[in-house]
Amino acid sequence: MKAKVALIKGDGIGVDVSDATMTIVSTACDKAGATKIEYDEIFAGAGHYATHGVDIEPGGEERCGAADAIFLGAIGLPSVRHDDGTEISPHLRLRDRFGLYAGVRPVKAYPNAPQRLADPRAAGIDMVILRESTEGLFYSAAVHKRSQIIDDAEVRDTLRITRSTTEKLHRFAFQLARKRRERGKSGRLTCVDKANVFTSMAFFRKIFDEIAAENTDVETGYNYVDAQALDLVRRPWDFDVMVTENMFGDILSDLAGGLVGGMGMAACAEIGDSTGLFQPAHGSAPDIMGQDKANPLAAILSGALMLDYLDEKLTDPRYGAAAALIEGAVDRGFAENRLRPMEFGGDMGTRAVTDELLALLAS
Ligand code: ATP
Numbered sequence: 146m147k148a149k150v151a152l153i154k155g156d157g158i159g160v161d162v163s164d165a166t167m168t169i170v171s172t173a174c175d176k177a178g179a180t181k182i183e184y185d186e187i188f189a190g191a192g193h194y195a196t197h198g199v200d201i202e203p204g205g206e207e208r209c210g211a212a213d214a215i216f217l218g219a220i221g222l223p224s225v226r227h228d229d230g231t232e233i234s235p236h237l238r239l240r241d242r243f244g245l246y247a248g249v250r251p252v253k254a255y256p257n258a259p260q261r262l263a264d265p266r267a268a269g270i271d272m273v274i275l276r277e278s279t280e281g282l283f284y285s286a287a288v289h290k291r292s293q294i295i296d297d298a299e300v301r302d303t304l305r306i307t308r309s310t311t312e313k314l315h316r317f318a319f320q321l322a323r324k325r326r327e328r329g330k331s332g333r334l335t336c337v338d339k340a341n342v343f344t345s346m347a348f349f350r351k352i353f354d355e356i357a358a359e360n361t362d363v364e365t366g367y368n369y370v371d372a373q374a375l376d377l378v379r380r381p382w383d384f385d386v387m388v389t390e391n392m393f394g395d396i397l398s399d400l401a402g403g404l405v406g407g408m409g410m411a412a413c414a415e416i417g418d419s420t421g422l423f424q425p426a427h428g429s430a431p432d433i434m435g436q437d438k439a440n441p442l443a444a445i446l447s448g449a450l451m452l453d454y455l456d457e458k459l460t461d462p463r464y465g466a467a468a469a470l471i472e473g474a475v476d477r478g479f480a481e482n483r484l485r486p487m488e489f490g491g492d493m494g495t496r497a498v499t500d501e502l503l504a505l506l507a508s
Pocket residue numbers: 158220221408409410426427428429430431432433438439440441443488
């Protein structure tokens with residue numbers, strides 16, 4: 146079955162890393178015998194807003210909904226904002242519209258990429274942070290713009306946890322942990338919360354326990370978010386999958402990303418009931434745009450997450466095989482010191498990294 150993907154390249158380096166991703170995904174699909182993906186390119190972003198006065202072309206959101214998945218490069222430019230000063234962010238509307246509750250952020254150490262921890266075990270960091278992305282503490286502020294201004298002496302934000310979303314999130318977490326175990330990882334799942342202080346977080350943990358009772362094959366643990374921050378610096382190699390609230394996940398995923406190098410390696414998937422959005426975790430990086438300096442690997446690894454998703458959604462294992470080819474090529478490229486992105490002080494720009502990855506896929 147032919148997969149259809151809505152493609153938003155967006156702004157700045159988003160365009161370059163999207164092009165690199167399409168090239169690699171297409172080659173990997175060929176090699177795995179998977180049908181080529183059909184792309185529906187949709188124009189959106191700050192640049193589009195500046196020239197057309199809208200942040201996404203008319204009908205663009207509907208076309209995203211009609212595709213099997215959405216791929217996004219990066220959106221936003223510091224020079225282009227709404228009149229009230231807020232950023233151009235059609236992708237946040239997509240997250241809301243399609244209920245993309247499961248934010249998946251893999252964190253993996255690669256040989257020859259920057260390593261912040263001296264302990265040799267840091268070379269084995271390979272984990273995933275699963276961040277709820279539609280409610281939590283972001284709900285009132287970012288999602289529904291309902292921060293409560295009492296008066297000039299007090300402002301309130303609300304941490305909202307619903308049973309329906311939390312059940313789906315935890316089910317997703319258990320499935321992910323199981324999938325990782327099948328791929329040779331520990332598959333241990335940690336619920337990260339602050340259940341000792343917040344009733345909302347105790348509720349989050351209670352639902353985790355309910356779902357755990359249906360999935361007794363998965364090894365589980367708990368950690369309070371403050372302790373988790375400490376442990377991610379002290380012994381990150383002990384963790385496999387962590388599931389947590391929106392704001393906690395936002396902070397922990399930046400912390401974890403910092404442990405294993407730069408933004409150019411941070412892949413991201415946002416999954417909902419009917420579709421998934423795949424994008425590198427970095428922004429449009431206007432400071433290096435148009436200079437062939439961006440590391441395309443975060444986008445390319447997000448492309449691999451997308452292929453894995455298409456495998457499941459369309460029950461076509463050839464897409465999963467293509468994802469494994471890409472991940473394997475990146476692993477090998479670093480192990481053999483053939484991938485040396487400028488971001489890490491290396492000599493390879495966007496095109497050189499892409500070409501080397503093509504060579505790795507061919508051999
Ligand atoms: P956003 O608000 O969209 O998250 P941001 O302000 O956090 O954006 P980014 O665009 O992510 O900023 O860039 C942060 C820094 O990381 C910049 O110095 C940028 O050059 C660098 N950077 C981001 N992505 C990459 C990449 N793929 N390769 C190399 N450097 C990158």
